[in-house]
Amino acid sequence: AFGALLRRLGEAYDGGSLIYALQELGLDAENAEAAEHVLRPQIAVTGVLPNDRTLLAEHFRDENGTWQLMVHSVFGRQVNEPLAILAAEQAKRLPGTVIGYVADDDGILLFPYGDSLLPDNLLPRLRPETAEAVLAAALPLPPLFNIVFRYNAARALMMGLRKAGRQPLWVQRMRAAELLEALAGQESHPLIRETRRECLEDHWDLDGVRSILTGIRSGSILVRELQAEQPSPLSLPLRQQTEAAMMYDYAPTLPGTRKTAETALAQADLIEPDPAQLARTGARRKVPQDAEQLHSLLMIEGDLEAGELDVPAAWLNQLVRAGRVRYIEPGIWIAVEEHDLYAKALEEQDRAAQDRLVRRLLRYRGAQTAEQVDTRYHWPDGAAQVILADLCARNSAVFQDDVYYHAQLYERARQETIRSRRQQIRTVPPERYAALLADRLQVTAPPREKLALALDKLNGQAVLPAWWESVLLPARVPGYRPEQLDLLLAGGQFSWRFTPEQALCFQRDADYDWESDPEPPGLPLTGSEQAVCDALRKWGASFMSRLAGVLDGVSPYDILLGLAEKGLVQADSFFPVRQWLNRERLIQAPVKQRVRARSAALSAGRWSCVRPLKPLSAEQLLERAFDQAVILCRETISGLPWDQALDILSVWEFTGRVRRGYFVAGWSGMQFVRDADFAATILALEQPSEQMIWLPAVDPAQPWGKSLTHLPDRSFLNVPGTLVALRAGLPVAVFERQGQLLRSFDPDVLPDALRAFVRGFSDRWFYPQANRAAVRQYPPGAAAALRAAGFVRDVMDFVLYREVGR
Structure with missing residues (x-):
């Protein structure tokens, strides 16, 4: 809730209505102004506020010139502290880097001991599937474990007593550290077990940590990295804690404890194999076919108990009579050649021989417990436990869930688990793709x-010129203003151009072939048009006022708009397009208004000839199609024919560049996702956002009625003026005819949908030119929901007014 509140405040700041949003939270004018004075300096440094969908990773130098990393996170200390440990352990993998950290409810601060530069993208590198194992392995290192262990040891009366009363705090800390070092490696000790449980379950929220990391992987939570010239104001509390953390060590970690933790960390970041994979990996694939093969098996795999292999007893009797197999006391058959080895292991208790027997047992007879090994060889209770622990210490065996595995089989099962998880694809309903x-x-x-991100994602997509500032950009940039687009175009990163179909698209500057001559006209040009084109080719980008000279003082205004409509010229401002859209109204406008419009056009950006686009290969077109649709199939492909795309995709699948599967129900069977996007796409499909989102029906990000077939009783027309409310991708309500008609598909969530509409309308996400939305037709039971959302009754209509200044 707190993160969603900050997200709302950030959107209000972008729309210039921060003070209104603060007052809507119940603050009076004075307190709202005070809160605004806190938030504005923070946004001035970081650009945005952290929220439930965004983590800010702020890199800056402290007063001593040392790099620090402040991660602004609103998820509370129970999540932030384990995130800090995971990030610190990830950063420690850099050679020669020693990392410290502090954490609180508002974020984490990582700082190196030295001049090391903390790497970017620390949080996206963390793996949710291994987070709990890493935290459990690193648990003895943070102060929290030492403090909880000291309390538990005191309650267990293991800290010693003092006649005059309780021990001094420094003595308690020292004795607790010494006791912890003595118990290092004894995971089953009651004190260690209870301390571990209390930290992982009571003090930390591991489910929340996994949820955050999964969200980062899927893209539902964005990590914004920024290099700040100076620390942001909200980093000050943690910077002050850093000084105390570097000067004082109230919970010392002794070398023995640290070594045990580092050993555990070396293996903790590995995925545990599935039990089924472990069973399959250790399963026997071939059984002996005769007595000779049975003897070879005993030579290679070692002893055999009754019932372990489905072989005739006659073969064993035959080998015994031949003097090649012997039955010895624990009740096992062995090859005669190995009698000396078993005599050393079972009678002389030779440790090397025992190690060899146990290793071979794990390798060829599968997972074993210590009790099973003791029983098999008639060893005293606990003897096998010592041997198995030593094998684990030498990485010859692996202990998991009270069972010991051979290290090679365990690693093979782990790799098979990773491979099988990558291949697991579950088909989801079509609304999940709409949510994605x-x-x-x-x-x-x-x-x-x-x-800039919006234009980059819409790069090359041609739509009606009027849709850009009335539909597409307001839906992606809350509080969108035309001057924002003009400023971005003036920077030269993007430019617009008309297509032969009278549509308009934006292109990246890098898409143009600047070495080629400008586009030749497809139709004959008038003398004035040819003169303007020649001047632009000769002079390069020029203001309109300069071009008047080539026309003997005649204004080039109409000529440039005509050339732009033909796709021959463009400007580094969107102002000419706006005037082209309003050309009919300007013709009927008073003379003064027409003069003002032409005067404004004289300084509204420079004009230049449109260069040809670089030719794109089929592979590049396919990459752009993936950028737009994420999942490619016959229904979503754009830019090239499906048959041609399929030829390339089949090769990419063979080389591992794409993954094929039946991801979304209702589409054709051949569906592809880029391998780099696979994990994030699967997570997004399986865990759709429940946020209510209103989208224009004609928006390319709204797939219903386009690549997705309308669901029964939830259909609508994809025409301008229609808005659809999506919850987890499912249409729940529709506004048609510029908001005059309301249709509800799910009355239970209609109040939530209307509240989301009111917020979006206030921030000009849709219907940006209108200052009021009048609902004339609505379902019979919707009146109460409309009134509760903020609509007011006006005769028979419900009207929503946009606040002045928003």
Whole structure:
């Protein structure tokens, strides 16, 4: 809830209504202004506020010039502290790097002891499937474990007593550290077990940690990395804690404890194999076919108990009579050639011989417990435990769930588990794909960066010119203003151009072939048009006022708009497109208004000839199609024919570049996802966001009625003026005819949908030109929900007014 609140405040800041949003939370004017003074300096440094969908990773130098990393996280100390441990352990993998950390409810701060530079993308590297194992292995290192262990030891009366009363605190700390070092490696000791349980279950939220890391992997939680010239204001509390952490060590970790933890950490980041994979890996694939093969098996695999192999007893009797097999006391058959080895292991208790027997037993007879080994060889209770522990210490065996495995079989099963998990694909209903596309629009970033990301994702997609500033950009940039687009275009990163179909698209600057001549006209040009084109080819990008000279003082305004409509020229401002869209209204406007419009156009950006685009290979077109659709199939492909795409995708699948599966129900069977996007895509499909999202029906990110077939009783027209509310990708309500008609598909969630509509309308996410939305037709039971959401009754209609200044 707190993270969602901050996200709402960040969106309000982008829309210029932060003070209104604070007052809506119940603050009076004075306190709202005070809160604004806290938030604005933070946003000035980091660009955005941390929230439930965004973590801020802020790199900066402290007063001594040492690099530090502040991760602003709103998930509380129970999640932040284990995240800090995971990130610190990940950073420690850099050679020569020693990392410290502090954490609280608002974030974590990592700091190196030395001049090391903390790496970027620490959090995206963390793996949710191994997080608990890493935390359990590193648990003896943080102060929390030492403190909890000291309390538990005191309650167990293992800290010693003092006649005059309780021990001094420094004595308690020293004795607790010494006791912990003495118990290092004894995981089954009651004190260690209870301390571990209390830390992992009572003090930390491991489910929350896994959820956060899974969200980062799937893309539902964004990690924004930024290099700040100075620390942000909200990092000050943790920076002050850093000084205390570096100067004082209230919970010392002795070398024995540290060594045990480091040994455990070396193996903790590995995925545990599935039990089924362990069983399959250790399963026998071939049994002896005659007595000769049975003798070879005993030579290679060692002793055999009755019932372990389904072989005739006559073969054993034959080998015994031949003097090649012997039955010895523990009740096992062995090859005669190995009699000396078993005599040393069973009678003389030779440790090397015992190690060899146990290793071979684990390798060829599968997983064993210590009790099973003692019983098999008639060893005293606990003898096998010592042998197996020594094998584990030498990485010859692995202990998991009270069972010991051969190290080679365990590693093979782990690799098979990873391979099988990658191959597991579960088909999801079509609404999950709609949720995936809609969720990609939710980006936490400064408005300029949001706008650049929006144009980058829509790069090369031609739509009606009027849709850009009335439909597409407002849905992606809350509080969108036309001057934001003009400023971005003036930077030269993007440019617009008309297509022959009278549509308009944006292109990256790198998409143009700047070495080629400008596009030749497809139709004959008038003399004035040819003169303007020649001047632009000669002079390069020029303001409109300069071009008036080539026309003997005649304004080139209409000529440039005509050339732009033909796709021959473009400007580094969107102002000419807006005037082109309003050309009919300007013709009927008063003279003064027309003069002002032409005067404004004189300084509204520079004009230049449109260069041809670089030719794209089929592979590049396919990559762009993946960028837009994420999952490619016959229904979602764009840019090239499906048959041609399929030829390339089949090769990519063979080389591991893409993954094929039946991801979304209702589509054709051949569906592909890039291997680099596979994990995030699967997580997003399996765990869709439940956030209510309103989208224009014509938006490319809204797939219903396009690549997805409308669901029964949830259909709508994909026309301008229609908005659809999606929850987990499922349509739950629709506004049609510019909001005049409301249709509800799920009355239970209609109040949530209307509240989301009110927020979006206030922030101009849709219907940006309208200052009021009048609902004239609505379901009979929707009146109460409309009134509760903020609509007011006006005769027979319900009207929502946009606040002044928003």
